[in-house]
Amino acid sequence: MSRALFGTRVERREDLALLTGQGCFTDDLKRPGMLHAAVLRSPHAHAKIRSIDVAAARALAGVVAVLTHADLGAAGKAIPLLQPNPLLVARTQLLLAHDEVRYVGEPVAFVVGDDRYVAEDALELIEVAYEPLAVAADAQEALKDDAPLVYPEIANNLASRFTLGFGDATEIFARADLVLRQRFKMHRGAGQAMEGRVVLAEYDRRANGITMWSATQAPHLVGRLASEMLGMEQRQVRVIAPHDVGGGFGPKAIFYPEEGLVPFAARALGRPVKWTEDRREHFLATNQERDMYHDAEMALTREGKILAFRDTAVFDTGAYVPWGIVDPWISATTIPGPYKLPAFQVNMQVVYTHKVPVTPVRGAGRPQAVFVMERMMDLAARELQLDPAEIRQRNFIQPEEMPYAMGLVYRDGAQVIYDSGDYPACLRKSQDLIGYDAFRREQAKARVEGRYLGVGIGVYVEGTGLGPYEGAIVQIESSGKVLVTTGASPQGQGHVTTMAQIAAHELGIDVDDVTVITGDTGAIPFGVGTFASRIAVTAGNSIALAAREVREKALDIAANLLEANKDDLELAQGSVFVRGAPARSISLGALALTAAGARPGYTLPPGVQPGLLATNYFSPSQAAYASGAHVITVEVDVRTGDVRILDYAVAHDCGRMINPMIVEGQIQGGVAHGIGNCFYEELIYDDNGQLLTASFMDYLLPTAKEVPTAKIAHMEVVCPLNPLGVKGVGEGGTIPSAAAFAGAVEDALKPFNVTVKEVPLSPEKVRKLLREAGR
């Protein structure tokens, strides 16, 4: 019996190797004659480079090469921009800084030596004469007329300014019953995968080709940009994201300077070169998300119906924009969330600062958007003396209104049209999980005893499964087993299990008879990458569709061989047989051999191409809109400002689930990331652009002590836009977390009438709120 069934808790096939120390991460790889690299990084947020003296470093025993920008030749150009946009004045970085550095951590020189110790010794021997310049450290300050400029030719450091919206908000604000205005600051923080970035490259002189291993989320993207930087064809640069990549969370879905420098050096030296990032470098030179400021305004009726929403936002994008303006764009289009808005307008300013570039981190601008909208809903509920759940129910888009056109254009250029979902039921389910009404009674009782309990709600809608495509090759091997090849590499999401489930389900075989190869540009020509909660939708459907095609092909060939009518055939247990006459059968392996030409003289059925395989690149017509509601209960210690999470509930809809165990793992992990964002994690920069929290001693990741086990309920509203009916689930656990947490803290402190205007909170910030309230 096949235990492959789609939708069941198949245990992970990845685990055994990882549990026994047999995993294969990039830094575990060794190549003969391999050298090790280290990167000299700028200690200044903004400075001119007057000179670089590498003589002493080059002279050190064990050092093989020291590269500066002057050594890069044609590779000295700027890294190509991923997402050009006419609304963006784009600047991307060089592999090594030329005459100016624009953030602390920017690569300045690249040392290659016999081992990492020697390479790091050599860094200290490089003399760089810097002339420090004034720093634009904060996005709001950077907009001012007298602010230091990141690029002299870009006035006010404004990388982009755009306005999105619909309806006539101005007119509505003028006559609304109630208008609320509030300023918010949302700091999103870093990805901080437990494995840093690692790159290994090897040059084959005879083949004039490079093989590169990178701990990346997007091997095809890395291959494309690396080949462009190296002046080679894409086919000459094979990129492999090894079997195991130690977490992604967004920041590994980009091409970094080191992914150009390592293969450049390997080619120049004719020896394999490896570079392994350390944690300090990860803080200083791996992309982050950071600060967003919002001035939000909401107009409502007396009954709590939203009439219009207006927001002016400032987004800190750092010194370069490798991903263009996807983050602020996603953020802007996510603000309306699950609510019906007659009018909506957001004015976004994207600002260069002298800090690490900003690219998506789990949630990609959405936690900020949800924070703003949900905070405003809470403020409106307080003003109108409604329960926060009630005001949301009064504004939800109803399930019978699906598909629902929002009137906005999403980052993929398509209209924002919610395809499916049941927001009212989802919130009720989450409230039930937490025991909302009982908690309200407990809260009232606790207040009498001088204890401060609170409950907060965060509801979100997330566009998942974005295009352009992801692909899969499904092939029956001559053993009769199935090979699935996809560009979509995993970083812990369990692709080797879920993808096998899909193929096994379609082909009626056991999951253990499916081999899954991921993330190798040499194995499948095209791929996009594992980010934006997109793989279940894109790769998942590619596998299903390719498997269906393989199935048809197997039946066609079997009909020919068995001299039977195709309609009378059945595929099960790895064989095709004639219904009612199981003795007349042929195994998938035999069919694969036949299709491969192993029977010379045999004629393939008309229209059947050789090989029992099919390739499919599923290209979704638009985003698949997942949704969910988080409800958090907390207790606040008003003396210390500490906040303890009492309970955490998540009701969500990711369409049909492939493997509920893996879905729950994504949600629980996302919740942990969200909790970090609520209370613990903050990238604090000083006025000189120096990161003050550049270690795990200062930047606190939540531990097992801070993260409760969430109660989870699944909704499974089938997505009508793809054959499997799936939506993404990689980010939903994180997206509404900060909003719900802020609401819960504010609710707990209701007797003091405080307003939570920023996250992350910290005990210190909670105390500050209380002090300002006279407590």
Add this chain to the structure above:
Amino acid sequence: MAEKRTIQLTVNGRPYSGQVEPRRTLADFLRQDLDLTGTHLGCEHGVCGSCTILLDGAAVRSCLVLAVQAHGRRVETVEGLAGANGELHPIQTAFHKHHALQCGFCTPGFLMSIVDLLKTRPDIEDENEIRTALAGNLCRCTGYSGIVAAVLEVAAQLRRERTT
């Protein structure tokens, strides 16, 4: 570069010797010189716990121990956790069952910390105490729930075994 020293130690019951610079960390020695790459380096400053191993039976962070300090001592790593015939340690089995790992990078460190915990505090059963004990290891993927569930299960199993 300082002169290399000769060290001798046992790793997972097997004797090894090597020539190392005094500054070489035990983690690098295990990973690069002995090819025991199951021990992972997550932060290299002693916070994340990914590189946790047992040194003379006690959990230590191998990024903060120099290889020369392990001279004459007994090292146990994740590679030695399963039995000689490949039968998994109960905590490995429980991790698989409870989906206690995703990317698996932090997993070896958690496993070694937990082995130490169950040895030094065999009576541990309170979830909060277990969570406190696990707080020295960081995981970015799982949100810890599966890890906590796995420890609760194995701790209960060990208690049952002791009483029967």
